Amino acid sequence: MDTSRRRFLQQTVTLAGAAAVAGCSRFTSGPAAQSASSLSKLRVLSIGVIGTIGGHDRKSIAAHPQAEIVGLCDVDANALAESAKDHPSAFTCADYREAFATHADKFDAVIVATPDHSHCTIMTAALAANKHVYGQKPLVQQLEELDLLERAAKAKPHLVTQTGAQRIEHAARRAAVDILKSGGLGKVVEVHVTYGGGALGGGFYFADGKLGDPVQPPAGFDYNLWLCGNAEEPCRPQMVQRQWRSWFNYGGGQIADWVVHTTDVLFYAFPELQSPTQVCTRTPSRDLRYFHADKVLSTLTYPVNSDKFAGSTCNFYFYDSGMMPERANIGLGEGKWPSGICTIVVCEGGTLVLAPEGPLEVWREGKMIDGMTWPGLPKYESFNHWHAWVDKALGKDTPHLWMPFTIGLRCTEPGLLAVKAAKFPGQVLNWDRRRLEFTNHAEANKTLVRRAYRKGFEPVRM
Structure with a gap:
């Protein structure tokens, strides 16, 4: 320079x-x-x-x-x-x-x-x-x-x-919100979310988990600025431009990348879901110095004080790398999953299954109906997600600004907890969001909660 x-x-x-x-x-x-x-x-x-x-x-x-x-x-x-x-x-x-x-x-x-x-x-x-x-x-x-x-x-x-x-532009997602809010499927018992691929799947978006020797950054690429607040370290293959999602210090793997797309309907429907108080992640991965874990199964426990839930807590189960729950165990009959990425809400009176852009399935007693035929659903108008933000910023009234940061952060939190807890596989970590602390694990507090930012790249604290 x-x-x-x-x-x-x-x-x-x-x-x-x-x-x-x-x-x-x-x-x-x-x-x-x-x-x-x-x-x-x-x-x-x-x-x-x-x-x-x-x-x-x-x-x-x-x-x-x-x-x-x-x-x-x-x-x-x-x-x-x-x-x-x-x-x-x-x-x-x-x-x-x-x-x-x-x-x-x-x-x-x-x-x-x-x-x-x-x-x-x-x-x-x-x-x-x-x-x-x-x-x-x-x-x-x-x-x-x-x-x-x-x-x-x-x-x-x-x-x-x-x-x-x-x-949320897709009508099936908004219909899922309305069905869940209506209570027509009874009280919520548990939630399963499947994420399709994993953090080390390779290809266009992800690295394959093989650590390469340091290399020069791509021509015309300011690597120092790309690091932003992160500590200085050498550039490596499968790192900058796209595949940073796989790296523990830069991305969040498949789960954190998709978590707002999969949990949104839960947080829209149930404002009483605030922060989980426990997380336990299982994975065969052990060396997470550079890359996120693969084959992740994570359980997050939310406290709930609401007549919309069957108990005083509600578990969210996250699966990546192609893993899926057993259909019979969650009230589903035989059949194919609508997608490798699904949000599955198990209720006392049936199970809701939603793919990212639809379809929306409702299962009762082993039989499936098209969720879009649920009685009383409104006609969902088309809208442009990006334009809704512009309209609101211009002072126009719009019902389509679905995810301001207050909700987006609630959706983000379980994804971060799930992938970070993989550093302590099989261990139950008690999480206190208000104190930003794992109350039962000093090493997790030391290694999972925050980073030391490089001078000049610190977030603004307000």
């Missing part, structure tokens, strides 16, 4: 940090501080412009007639150049801190579609700077970050947040 650029970035860190601590007063006099109803167009900065979902997020939001992508930020110079073809007037930068320090008056809202380990740092910076935030899932990568991002969102109630949980 040349001396002038290093000096600029040091100044950028100082300015951004001072602004955050001071409530970002240097950013609040421009359009970003205006009330939502006074905005005629939402000016959006896209951080993580292509990646695995960033390009789709950016293009979907840009398609709204009252949204404009005015800024592009990415550590990959090639991705930045490619996305700039779609938005030739947008400013560009590699460092998110530069965007907030020198361009904050040009945008009102931010898309954060970066690797998981950088989510909390960037999202809290955006909220501190008074920007609406569309944040990709999982919202955070560390358990402590559940609290950091929650506090940041609560400190800025006038800002509109949305989690990247777009599958």
Whole structure:
């Protein structure tokens, strides 16, 4: 890095940090501080412009007639150049801190579609700077970050947040919410969630679990910025750009990657489900220094004080790597699963089975009916998940902002607990969300709850 650029970035860190601590007063006099109803167009900065979902997020939001992508930020110079073809007037930068320090008056809202380990740092910076935030899932990568991002969102109630949980667009998911809320299947007994693949499946999104020797980062890729708050370590094969999901320090494997898509209907239907108090993960994997575990079976216990549940606790069972529960044990007759990824809610009066985009099955006494024929369901209108966020940020009333960060964080928590508890396979860990502490396991507290952030890349604490 040349001396002038290093000096600029040091100044950028100082300015951004001072602004955050001071409530970002240097950013609040421009359009970003205006009330939502006074905005005629939402000016959006896209951080993580292509990646695995960033390009789709950016293009979907840009398609709204009252949204404009005015800024592009990415550590990959090639991705930045490619996305700039779609938005030739947008400013560009590699460092998110530069965007907030020198361009904050040009945008009102931010898309954060970066690797998981950088989510909390960037999202809290955006909220501190008074920007609406569309944040990709999982919202955070560390358990402590559940609290950091929650506090940041609560400190800025006038800002509109949305989690990247777009599958609620499908009518089957909304119908599942209505059926569960109605109590028509009786009290909930337990929940099973299957995740299809595993963290070490290889291919486009995941690594294969084989640790390669250090390599040079891809050409045009700023690896130092990609590390964000993580400790410095060498770049390796199957690490940056897409397959970071498999790495313990950067992603959350298949479970944390999909958990908002699979548990959303539970948290929409049952606000009494807050935080689990126990987690126990079983896996044959033992060396988790670099990669997440494979063949994970995790049990999470939620306390419930509600007549909608059969007991005082409700267990969630998570399965990855193609594992599935025994159909007969959960009230299902013979048949094929609608998908390798399913949300299965076992109730006293029947079992609900939901694939990510449907179909929705309801089973009673070994026989299945199409859940969309459930009596009394409304006609579900079509809507655009991304546009609902834009509309709300512009001050328009919409019923379709389904997953603000308050709900998104509740969906994220069980996924993080399940994959992190794999470091202590077969051990029951007692979790206290308020204290951010495993009350029965000192080593788990030391290794699973938080990270030490590199100077200049810390989340904003509000």
